[in-house]
Amino acid sequence: MTELRHLVSIDDLSLTEMQALFDAAKGFSEDLTAHSKLCPGRISASLFYEPSTRTRLSFESAMLRLGGGVITAADMRVSSASKGESLADTVRVVGGGYADVLVLRHPSEGAARLAAEFSPVPVINAGDGSHEHPTQTLCDLYSLWVERGRIEGLDVVLAGDLRYSRTIHSFAYALARFGANILCVPQGGFELPDYVMQRLREEFGVEPVRANASKMGELAAESDVIYMTPQKPHQLSLFTDAKGWNVSHVDAVYMTRPQTERYKAGEGEDLSYLQLGKSALAADSLRDAVVMHPLPRRDEISAEIDSDPRSIYFKQAARGVPIRMAILAALAGELPLLDSPPAAGMPTYPVLEGENPCPNPNCISNTETRHAVPRVALASRLPLRVQCAFCSQRLVVGAVGCLATRRHHEPGSPGLRRVRPEEMRFFLDAQTAERAGFPAAGEAHPV
Ligand code: NCD
Numbered sequence: 001m002t003e004l005r006h007l008v009s010i011d012d013l014s015l016t017e018m019q020a021l022f023d024a025a026k027g028f029s030e031d032l033t034a035h036s037k038l039c040p041g042r043i044s045a046s047l048f049y050e051p052s053t054r055t056r057l058s059f060e061s062a063m064l065r066l067g068g069g070v071i072t073a074a075d076m077r078v079s080s081a082s083k084g085e086s087l088a089d090t091v092r093v094v095g096g097g098y099a100d101v102l103v104l105r106h107p108s109e110g111a112a113r114l115a116a117e118f119s120p121v122p123v124i125n126a127g128d129g130s131h132e133h134p135t136q137t138l139c140d141l142y143s144l145w146v147e148r149g150r151i152e153g154l155d156v157v158l159a160g161d162l163r164y165s166r167t168i169h170s171f172a173y174a175l176a177r178f179g180a181n182i183l184c185v186p187q188g189g190f191e192l193p194d195y196v197m198q199r200l201r202e203e204f205g206v207e208p209v210r211a212n213a214s215k216m217g218e219l220a221a222e223s224d225v226i227y228m229t230p231q232k233p234h235q236l237s238l239f240t241d242a243k244g245w246n247v248s249h250v251d252a253v254y255m256t257r258p259q260t261e262r263y264k265a266g267e268g269e270d271l272s273y274l275q276l277g278k279s280a281l282a283a284d285s286l287r288d289a290v291v292m293h294p295l296p297r298r299d300e301i302s303a304e305i306d307s308d309p310r311s312i313y314f315k316q317a318a319r320g321v322p323i324r325m326a327i328l329a330a331l332a333g334e335l336p337l338l339d340s341p342p343a344a345g346m347p348t349y350p351v352l353e354g355e356n357p358c359p360n361p362n363c364i365s366n367t368e369t370r371h372a373v374p375r376v377a378l379a380s381r382l383p384l385r386v387q388c389a390f391c392s393q394r395l396v397v398g399a400v401g402c403l404a405t406r407r408h409h410e411p412g413s414p415g416l417r418r419v420r421p422e423e424m425r426f427f428l429d430a431q432t433a434e435r436a437g438f439p440a441a442g443e444a445h446p447v
Pocket of ligand 1 (some may be wrong): 054055127150295
């Protein structure tokens with residue numbers, strides 16, 4: 001039996017699988033109406049706990065174009081969620097014969113991961129809080145690939161609210177994996193979150209350096225621009241001048257709106273937000289950059305550049321249909337685009353004792369405590385790096401217990417090297433480990 005595949009994070013797909021999805025989408029886009037024999041009898045369910053226009057409608061259009069059907073809960077606030085029904089119960093019900101694939105959007109980070117644990121059918125993450133939005137990223141990468149013929153080596157600007165934009169986080173991880181260079185042009189105070197930066201550096205080998213963005217003109221005038229390249233070897237010092245990486249040419253500008261619905265009280269007040277209009281686009285380095293936006297936009301892209309041939313955001317939105325046709329047909333098992341079994345992801349382990357170590361109040365492990373059993377994902381053994389298996393935020397671990405010896409070690413201690421990952425249990429601190437029956441292993445000198 002083939003293993004059930006979900007699309008929760010962009011990391012769930014290998015680069016080869018993504019390329020196969022782009023190729024299939026390209027084929028579909030030649031005639032969107034010619035593929036209604038691919039998924040007849042299949043039903044997708046849209047479970048939307050947050051507003052949506054493009055994502056929900058393009059998914060539904062994609063399933064209908066594949067010959068399947070859709071059932072839709074466009075606003076889960078008018079479902080039994082308002083009676084207190086949990087996400088875990090909802091996906092068990094809807095995945096239990098009502099639908100063959102679930103498309104879920106939810107305000108809590110990690111919601112789609114939790115749904116995948118309970119769903120008997122594939123779950124597609126259509127946006128979970130400010131965490132990830134992998135299918136928008138596939139649409140964005142597909143657009144770049146169609147426009148530029150490659151992704152590797154492109155210089156891509158990520159601009160605006162990089163802190164709360166889930167589209168940015170998934171896109172940044174994927175760009176790094178494809179070997180594209182990222183230029184961060186954040187709105188002041190809305191830089192990439194630390195956990196995203198850490199993942200980019202430590203998992204994807206990205207090296208951030210300051211950039212001299214004088215040739216980017218207005219767009220970068222008020223921003224501290226950071227250049228991040230996954231290209232190896234890291235010999236940036238050979239290429240950078242005293243002011244940092246010299247930006248002379250940009251392939252794409254990806255603009256995002258302020259994610260005001262996620263701001264804490266007082267955050268972003270009096271924000272004079274970045275703006276891309278005719279004069280900003282006149283900058284030397286942007287002369288042949290495509291302008292992208294996941295939409296909806298507010299004022300950050302002026303309507304005066306809609307007719308500029310570099311503005312591709314409406315084409316990008318249109319490409320949501322063929323790429324989502326490819327995703328649905330692949331997850332339904334109707335197109336052999338995905339490997340089986342999937343490439344091994346990060347191993348995850350239960351937390352043995354005590355409180356949830358995830359510090360993120362908006363993580364599903366803290367918002368749906370009835371069903372979410374806190375889990376830790378092991379990003380690296382040496383040095384030890386662990387993150388919440390739901391929302392990917394870095395976790396502080398003060399002690400690691402060994403199930404075989406029932407002793408605990410400090411994270412940097414030599415004894416920990418002998419503990420097999422599947423025997424590791426993670427604790428906030430030594431006291432919690434001791435309370436759980438894991439006394440100290442007695443190593444005097446951590447290294
Ligand atoms: C994005 C989202 O929902 O994160 N929209 C989309 O899916 N195209 C971007 C946004 O809302 O800013």
